[in-house]
Structures are given as structure tokens and as C-alpha cells.
Amino acid sequence: MRFILAVLALAAVVAAAPSPTRAENFPNRPVTLIVPWPPGGTTDIHLRALASATEKHLGQPVVIENRPGAAGTLGAAGMAATAKPDGYTVAQLPVTIFRLPYMQKVSFDPKKDFTYIIHLTGYLFGVAVRTDSPWKTWRQFLDHAKANPGQVTYGTPGTGSTLHITMEQIALQEGIKWTQVPFKGQAEQVAALLGSHVTALASGMGLAPQIEANQFRMLVMWTPKRTPKYPDVPTLVEEGQKIISTSPYGLAGPKGMDPKVVEILHQAFRKGMLEPAHREVLERFDMTDEYLGPEAYTRFAMQTIEEQRALINELGLAAK
Numbered sequence: 001m002r003f004i005l006a007v008l009a010l011a012a013v014v015a016a017a018p019s020p021t022r023a024e025n026f027p028n029r030p031v032t033l034i035v036p037w038p039p040g041g042t043t044d045i046h047l048r049a050l051a052s053a054t055e056k057h058l059g060q061p062v063v064i065e066n067r068p069g070a071a072g073t074l075g076a077a078g079m080a081a082t083a084k085p086d087g088y089t090v091a092q093l094p095v096t097i098f099r100l101p102y103m104q105k106v107s108f109d110p111k112k113d114f115t116y117i118i119h120l121t122g123y124l125f126g127v128a129v130r131t132d133s134p135w136k137t138w139r140q141f142l143d144h145a146k147a148n149p150g151q152v153t154y155g156t157p158g159t160g161s162t163l164h165i166t167m168e169q170i171a172l173q174e175g176i177k178w179t180q181v182p183f184k185g186q187a188e189q190v191a192a193l194l195g196s197h198v199t200a201l202a203s204g205m206g207l208a209p210q211i212e213a214n215q216f217r218m219l220v221m222w223t224p225k226r227t228p229k230y231p232d233v234p235t236l237v238e239e240g241q242k243i244i245s246t247s248p249y250g251l252a253g254p255k256g257m258d259p260k261v262v263e264i265l266h267q268a269f270r271k272g273m274l275e276p277a278h279r280e281v282l283e284r285f286d287m288t289d290e291y292l293g294p295e296a297y298t299r300f301a302m303q304t305i306e307e308q309r310a311l312i313n314e315l316g317l318a319a320k
Contacts, residue, residue, distance in 0.1 A: 023258055023260030023261050023263075023264065026086075026087055026260075026261050026264055027058060027059065027060040027087065027088065027264070028060070029060060029088065030060050030061040030062070030063050030088075031058065031060060031061070031062050031063070031087065031088050031089075031090065031265070032062075032063050032065050032088060032089045032090070033047060033051050033062050033063065033064055033065070033090055033091070033092070033251070034065050034066075034067050034075040034076065034078075034079055034089065034090070034091035034092065035047050035048075035064055035065065035066050035067070035075065035091075035092055036066075036067055036068060036069070036070075036072045036073065036074055036075030036076060036091065036092060036094065037066065037068050037072060037157070037185060038066060038068045038184060038185035038186070038187070039066050040185075040186065040187065041185055041186040041187075041206050042123065042186070042204045042205055042206045042285055043092065043094075043123075043249075044064075044066065045281060045285075046121070046281055046282070046285065046287065047064065047092060048064055049277060049278050049280075049281040050120070050269065050272050050273065050278050050281075051063075051064055051272075052277065052278075053272035053273070053275035053277050053278040054268050054269050054271070054272030054275075055272075057267070057268040057271040057272055058264075058265075058268035068184055068185060069184070070096075070100075070158065071094075071096045071100065071157060071158030071159060071160045071161040071164075071182075072092075072094035072096045072097075072157065072158070072161065073094070073096050073097050073100050073106070073108075073160075075091050075092070076091040076092070076093055076097055076108070076114070076252065077097075077106065077107055077108045079091045079253070079254055080107075080108045080113040080114060080254055080255070081107060081108070083253070083254045084254070085115065085253060085254040085255060085256040085257040085258075086257075086261070087253060087257060087258070087261040087262070087264070087265055089253065089254070090117060090251050090252065090253045090265065091251065091252060091253075092249055092250075092251060093110075093114065093116075093249055093250055093251065093252045093301075094161075094162070094247065094249050095162050095247045095248065095249065095304065095308070096158075096160050096161055096162065097110050097114075098110050098301065098304050098305045098308045099160060099165065099308035099309075099311070099312055100160045102308065102309050102312040102313070102317075102318055102319065103159075103160050103312055103317055103318065103319055104160075104319050105319065110301065110305055111302065111305060112255060113254070113255050114252040114253070114254070114255060114301075115252055115253045115254065115255055115256065115257040115262060115294075116250065116252050116294055116297040116298040116301055117250070117251045117252055117253060117262055117265050117266050117269070117294055117297070118250055118251050118265070118266050118269045118270060118291070118292070118293065118294070118297060119248065119249075119250035119290060119291060119292035119296070119297040119300060120248075120249060120250050120251065120269075120273065120290065120291070121248065121249065121282060121287045121288060121289060121290050122246030122247055122248035122249065122287065122288065122290055123162075123204045123205070123246055123247050123285075123287065124204055124205045124221070124223060124227060124229075124246070124285060124286040124287060125162070125163060125166070125202070125203070125204050125221070125222040125223075125245055125246065125247065126202075126203070126204075126218050126219070126220055126221040126222055126230075126233065127141070127154070127167075127200050127201070127202050127203075127218070127219050127220050128193070128200060128201050128203060128207050128210075128211065128216040128217060128218050128219065129141065129193075129199065129200045129201075129216065129217055129219060130193060130194075130196065130215065130216060130217070131214050131215055131216060131217045133199075133217070135219065136217075137219065138219040138220040138234065138239050139239065141200070141219055142174055142176065145174075145176045145177075145178050146174065146175065146176055149176070149177040149178075150177050150178070150179060151178075151179075152176075152178040152179070152199045152200070153178065153179045153180075153181050153198045153199045153200075154167055154178060154179070154180060154181065154198060154199060154200045154201065154202050155180075155181050155182075155183055155188075155189040155192050155193065155198040155200070155201045155202065155203070156180055156181070156182055156183070156189075156201075156202050156203075157182070157183060157184075157185065157186075157189070157203075158182045158183070158184075159180065159182050161182075161247075162245060162247035163202040163203065163247075164180050164182070164202070165311065165312075165315070165317075166202065166222060166243060166245040167180065167202050168180075168315050168317070169241075169243055169245075169311075169315065170236070170241055170243065172314075172315060173241055173242075173243075174241070178199075181197075181198050186203070186206040186207075189201050189203055190206075190207065190210060193210075193216065194210075194215065200219075201216075204285070205229075205284075205285040205286060205287075208229075208285075211230075218230055218233045219233070220233065220234055220235065220236055220239055221233050221234070221235050221236070222235070222236050222243065222244065222245040222246065223235055223244065223246065223286075224237070224244050226238075227286045228286065229286045248290055250292065250297055251265075251269060253265075259294075262294055263294070266293060266294055270291065270293075273289060273291060
């Protein structure tokens, strides 16, 4: 009798225990999307629009959680370390995730610690100065930097960010020595340039209000070709640097996710990408649809990791 009672008690405990996530009942509660940048910037605005457009296809709310820091890697690193692989926590993966392990000691391995869900888009990047600055062209700015080694300062979202790395690529090609000043977010960068605390900003289309208000002048774009928003601004390729830099990004979850759950998330976010409200935000920032599904995104990530390793070594930024 005691044995039977023990078995029944154990069965009751097992029945009361939470069951693992199964694809057939996923999702049955809100999904958290970690945005590793402060509120109000280009990425935050884009991902909030995507979350809103995705909810009706997922059948649950997609809740944004901002976790800025470490050049956009803090959010995904924290997710990889602590989140369950149940599909209820996903994060934006900036390209910084793929290069930072070669620059410093980190708590994550981009080859092993993430489940790649969907690739989304890339940024519209360039270099801006104050409108009242003496530099009307990119070449004038470069000539000034060459003539004043170490004195030109440029703001970025952080060390190891694509904006930092690309500026150092330019410096290497042009024989320039300039100084990066990292900031936590777009608002800090804008305030720094408005106050003349930095010479220039390497940034994205979060600067559009200041450019349209004639406070900032965009000197060069890092896109493959000139953009409809700024048709008079040349590209790095046109200016002889032969660099295209858009810092593409996507969404991922912790390692070990059920492939069926991954596919549910993938399909919902893809449908969200195609919603008019989301596409309007892409157009506002001149961002393009660079969709990749889970398998293609995983292949892209592995290739990009190796490319970033080689680039960091070339620039002399590898961890010692």
C-alpha cells in the first residue's frame, strides 16, 4: 500500500510540474524581444514596428525590452546565458556579436550559443558634421584629418560597433589617425556633436531630424549606391575607399530551441516584415528587406563570423 501511495504521490507531483514547451501549444503567453539599444533610436523604432506588425500573426503580444550596453551585445549575451530555449525570449543580433569575441574576452560564443531565427535588414550609415563646420566634402574632411593626426574625434555607439570598425578601416586605407569617442546611444551622440564635443559622428538615419533641420551635414554614405533620401551625398566607393558597410542584423534565441518553435517564430516575424506598417518604417530610414530564413541566416552568421575575425586581425584590434 505504501508503495502504491508513493507512486500516486509522485505522479501527482509530475502532473503538477510545468511541462516543457511544445510546438503545438506555442505560444501561449507573450514573447519578449530584447533590443540591445536605448529607446528612441533607429533600431528601437524599427523593432517596435516589427513587434507590433508580428503580434497578430503570432497570436500573442511581442514585448520590447531594452537592454543597452557593450556596443549592442549585452542583450543577446544575457539572453544566451540566462534565457530558457522555449521561444519566449529572442533578441536582436547586431554584427558586433560576431566580432567582439575576437576583440576581448566575452561570455558567449556566436557559433554555439544562439539559435538563428530570421535575418531582417541593415542600416543606412554615414559620417556627419555640423553644418557650420568648414568641411563641405568628404575629401576635405579626410585631408583635415591627415593634416591633424589624432585631433579629429568621431562619435560611435561603442567600441567594436560596425561604425567604429568601419571608421578604422577608412583610417587604415587613408593613412589617418583619428580618435573614437563611444556613446551609449543616439541621443548622447547627437548632443555631443551639437555641442561640438566631437568633430563628427559615424551614425545612421537617427540623424535625419538634425540633417533636415540643417544642423548636420552628411558628408558620405556607406551604402552600395547613393540613397533616395540623400541623392547628393556620395558613397565611400565613389570616394575611393571601396567599402560598403550596412551592419545587417536579425533575431535569434538561446541555443537548443525546438525547430518547430523556431519555425513558428520565423513565419510570424516574416509575415510581420511584409505588413505595410513595418515596411513604412523601413522606407522612412532607407532600410531594405534583407530577409533570410533560419537555415540561410545560420549559414550567413557562420560566414560573417569568419570574415569579422579576419577583419579584426587586419586592423590590429585582436585581443592579445
